[in-house]
Amino acid sequence: MPPPSVPLRTLGFLTIGSFDEADPRAGHETTLRVIELGERLGFDGAWLRHRHLQHGISSPVAVMAAASQRTTRIELGTAVTPLGWENPLRLAEDLATVDVLSGGRVNPGVSVGPPMRFDEVRASLYPDTADVEDFTYARVQRLVALLRGEPASTFRGTVGIEEFSDRVQPHSPGLADRVWYGAASAGSARWAGEQGLSLLTSSVLKAAGPDDTTDFATQQQAQIRAFREVHPAGADARVSQGLVVIPTDTATPEQRARYAAYVDARTPRTARPQGPAHLLFAPDVLGTSEQIAEALWSHAGFREVSEVVFALPFGFEHADYVQILTDTATRLGPALGWSPRG
Known part of the structure; x- marks a missing residue:
């Protein structure tokens, strides 16, 4: 195994929070149980995907609020909230409320751009303003400014009995x-660095160009370095990598077979950039904790x-998520130099 560069300091997991349309409560309850398990296992963070008009978490802020009352330590994040669907002022109020309720454990992860399938949803989302909505980085800047306590109104004072x-x-x-x-791109990573934000880099990124390497790990490394080159904190700027990692140490033979089939079905898309955006997908990492650790230490x-x-x-x-999280916390994490929180 290659020698580790820096021991893993922070270990989190990300869930989409799937549910059955006919019984959505059961799926949301399962998501909360997964977060509770993560805290018991010593994970540092539980992160929620954001899915609109799908059978996944549409309101991660609400789920974080529920989780904040069933946990005491684990950090709660979104990866990511697409701000094209949000009013930054209202989102700032919701995030601040949950952060207060959780004792300062919220990590908002955000992105910009038009909402997914905007042509089909614009009449419901922005019936009067769709053509003039600003889906640029300015939406992030508005959110951060409001969270910092910069003015949201030109009035401060008392009217009657209301303050x-x-x-x-x-x-x-x-x-x-x-x-x-x-x-997703080196350009957006540099912008995040210039703003002093932290960086979430996932298992999907945009290829820099048709003539550049299609090796995912190499391009992700370049993205991270571009971010830190311009960040005020330099090499100390926070970056979190997100890959699909499936340890099989205590999996049953039936689970191993299903996991392998899942990975095999997703692997062809990693061979070349996909679609007009030239998206690169990272291969899923499947195997024993020792095998995964070796693969990760070799990943640029x-x-x-x-x-x-x-x-x-x-x-x-x-049951699969219980096995995967348990193996990750008790076997893979320690193999990467991580220690669970007490």
């Missing part, structure tokens, strides 16, 4: 410093980070 603030309430000190940006992107948010695969059973 009005000119900034988002509640104000949660430190929340703005925990905003992460989900970057992983060797740049000391924080990870391993993504749980889609569509598995609760």
Whole structure:
């Protein structure tokens, strides 16, 4: 095994929170149980995907609020909230409220751009303003400014018996410093660095160009380095890598077979850039904890980070997630130099 560069400091996991349309409560309850398990196992963070008009978590802020009342230590994040669907002022109020309720454990991860399938949803989402909505980085800047306590109103004072603030309430000190940006390209990573944000880099990125290498790990490494080159904190700027990682140490033969079939079905898309955006997909990492650790220490992107948010695969059973999380916390994490939180 290659010698580790930096021992893993922070271990998190990401879930999509799938549910059955006919019984959505059961799926949301399962997601909360997974987060509770993560805390018991010593994970540093539980992160939620954001899915609109799908059978996944549409309101991660609400789920984080519920999880905050069933946990005491584990950090709670979104990876990521697409701001094209959000009003930054209202989102700032919700995030600050949950951060206060959780004791300062919220890590908002965000991205920009038009909402997915915007042509089909624009009449419901922005019936009067769709053509003039700003889906640029300015939306992130508005959110961060509001979280920092910059003015949201030109009025502060008392009217009758009601008192009005000119900034988002509640104000949660430190929340703005925990905003992460989900970057798919080197350009967006550099922008996040210039803003002083933290960087979420996942298992999908945009190839820099048709003539550049299609090796995912090499391009992810370049993205991370571009981010840190311009970040005020330099090499200390926080970056978290997210790959689909499936340890099989205590899996049953039936589970191993299903996991292998899942990975095999997804592997062809990793051979070349996909679609007009030239998206590169990282191969899923499947095997024993020892095999996965060896693969990660050899991964150019992983060797740049000391924080990870391993993504749980889609569509598995609760028992599968229990096995994967348990093996990750008790076997893979220690193999990467990580120690669980007490």
